[in-house]
Amino acid sequence: MFIVIVALGIGLEMLFRWQLLVVFALGIIFLYTSRKAGISKKKQRNRLFLAAVFILLAVLLTTSF
16 A cells, blocks of 8 residues: 555656646747747737746746655
């Protein structure tokens, strides 16, 4: 029983790290795509805002756990 609990804990930790990487990667993607030429200023602002939100979320999740 103890081994199952430890394995589950390790699995959840690995899943959490993957989610963190995905959130951070989404932030970087939005940051990169907001700099593309030919995009309207409103769309560019929205993408920069989303990038900031995703990166901030990743940082907050890292520091809270």
